[in-house]
Amino acid sequence: MSGQQTGLGSILILAGRRPGAVDALAEAHGVADKCLVPVAGRPMVAHVLVSAAATDAARIFVSSHHEGLADDLGDIVVDSLGDRLVFVPASDNLADSVLAVAEQADFPLLVTTADNCLLTPATIAEISAEAARLGAEAGVALARREDVLAAHPEGQRRFYEFSDVAVSNCNAYWIGHRRALKAAEAFRGGGQFVKKPVRVMQAFGLINLLRFRFGLGPIHHIFGRISRHLKVEVAALIVRDGATAIDVDNDRSLRATEAIMEKRRPPQRPDADLLLGLDHAGRLDHRLADAGLVG
Template sequence: MGALTTALVLAGKRDGATDPLALEAGVTHKCLVPVAGQPMLVHVIDALAASDRIGEIRVAIEEPAVLEGLAQLRGLITTGRLVPVAARLNLVDSVLAAAEGAAFPLLITTADNVLLTPSAIAEMLDGCMAQCADAAVAFTRRESVLAAHSEGQRKFYRFSEDSYSNCNTYWMKDRAALATAETFRTGGQFVKHPLRIVGAFGLTNLIRFRFGLGTLAATFERFSRRFHMTIAPVILSDGAIAIDVDNARTRGVATQVLEQRAALLQAAE
């Protein structure tokens, strides 16, 4: 099975602002918004901690003391398996800071990925190994997302063979693969300066990606050539992993899925 994978959970505030869901729920951070009875972040940490493929779990958040206020996480913090890391002003610097001194490979996900499961984590890591990837991105098929919940996602990436949704889960084999993160250092500035993303990915690649020209695999082969490393898409079988909590609708969807899982588990006991 090899060495354990370090997990990094991004739980900081976007642009330092309080998320609308957090405001509505009366909490300071989006990751603290309750879903099916407990904070989003706790669902994610529970899945990572239950995986026998994951070692240390790092959480990037502006105020690490927030984690100590969650009784569900105190045991992991006390044993040293969960390590709070101060988030930086932008996404890339947060990833780089949290990865400092970490053992690779590194699995990166977000605190709103509440439907993550140990089996999906194993499927992701197995897919990375099978493709001899340097870096990888998790996707799931449109039909899988809709099978998980009819309102799970409304936007999909269309390719010649199928349509997919991103699962907010990424993997990096070693520190050299962190170079891909530098592409996004300017974050939202891509919106104001679109030539920056064109320079990073190449105009032809972006046109093909935007209009779904070719297969998903072929698209990532072109990205791999652009970045001089193997960047692979890993297709997860559980479409629920693509349902991250971004608004009241997806919060409700995630709640339903989690309650269904709990009922199935109870029925099986």
């Protein structure tokens, strides 16, 4: 497979909706689901699919409540992925959506969300490499506050403070094997770690949850305590690209995401290169060469 080597078996993109809730961003943009909100001219989930397609993952799952999502996407990435792309019905909570896909997924499994538009193939590879370096069975991708703010000062406002580092969640989770699926309990309260503490208390244990929530100790020490409670080695996978922590939740983060995409867009090719690109016969325009415009 020609994709970037990540050592992944599958990727799961969570694109469901909360039961009974209307997403404000989707409503504002007149689309049926948040994953279809246009970001830089493409449905947001298409950006995530493009990055997933560039990896060596054998299958890429999209978990959604939206019937006919593939047709409504109307994006070229759907056709380009072919049989690698599998649409599956979402459950009422994220944990059950992960567990349902795990029945047919290959491992390691990377779980991310449809609004994670700035997740790049390089960061996906970095997540896998960091999990291998730390000997993790499962992992949570996190970015340092200084890297997030450097990517865009208004992109993300939620940070977890530890005694040695402040980080933000990147909505990307690595699960090494089926036995490590106990870690999926962290999803049951929502995409953000400890967003609803009561629901994840049993997964982490009360003391560990308090340590995580209030940063009572170094980050890897606290994750070590959580690992012992879960009986699964869960690691903090700190990535270099702070933009990965900026997910599209509202107009502010949408504008920040599009600004970063614009900054990352490759520069336009010089006119001479464009002329050469149009020369399908491969002939060199000697007049351009004589003028010093091409080599």
